[in-house]
Amino acid sequence: MKSWQQTLLLGAGFGVSFLLGSTVPNLVSAQGRGPVNPPAAPTEPTGGTAEPALVYSEESGQAASANGFVAVTGSYGVGTSVLYLLDTKNRQLAVYEARGGSAEQRRVVLVGARRIDLDLQLRGYNDRSEYEYGQLETMFQKRGAKDHDVKTGLETDGPGRK
Numbered sequence: 001m002k003s004w005q006q007t008l009l010l011g012a013g014f015g016v017s018f019l020l021g022s023t024v025p026n027l028v029s030a031q032g033r034g035p036v037n038p039p040a041a042p043t044e045p046t047g048g049t050a051e052p053a054l055v056y057s058e059e060s061g062q063a064a065s066a067n068g069f070v071a072v073t074g075s076y077g078v079g080t081s082v083l084y085l086l087d088t089k090n091r092q093l094a095v096y097e098a099r100g101g102s103a104e105q106r107r108v109v110l111v112g113a114r115r116i117d118l119d120l121q122l123r124g125y126n127d128r129s130e131y132e133y134g135q136l137e138t139m140f141q142k143r144g145a146k147d148h149d150v151k152t153g154l155e156t157d158g159p160g161r162k
Helices: 003-023 133-144
Strands: 063-066 069-075 080-087 092-099 107-115
Antiparallel strands (some): 063 069, 069 080, 080 092, 092 107
16 A cells, blocks of 8 residues: 555544544543542423533643632643642641533532641651652751762762662
8 A cells, every 4th residue: 555545544544533532522531530429410401501611721720828728729631620728727638629511510529638737747758869868967967067078979888878
């Protein structure tokens, strides 16, 4: 088969895939996730007056703070946003997921919440940094002392390393 024929067939395949995807949008939901809580059945007939779909932009997140609270938003997936709410006075974190779309699909769900006061006392957890906390502490304490040995930071026999 000639290269132009292969290109034509490949383009036709992409075109058919696009048309199938746009005509059957509910065949595959975004990120393979269905609703966390299924929407309630409509109590009134819609009567052909469909509401316009609510569309969220894929812009970067925003942050705001007031009265001891910090709120940070972001988006992941199509029409799904996340809100991190931090209470700085009580050291409490709450995470919410918000979904847009039709009236039956819109919802706000509490993903999780916890006190973070003990988390903030950890010196390290799941830390894959170049230096361990103890090594950095030793380096900062030696900062004022005169150490004439030149080091690259790649030595394997340093403190805390084996």
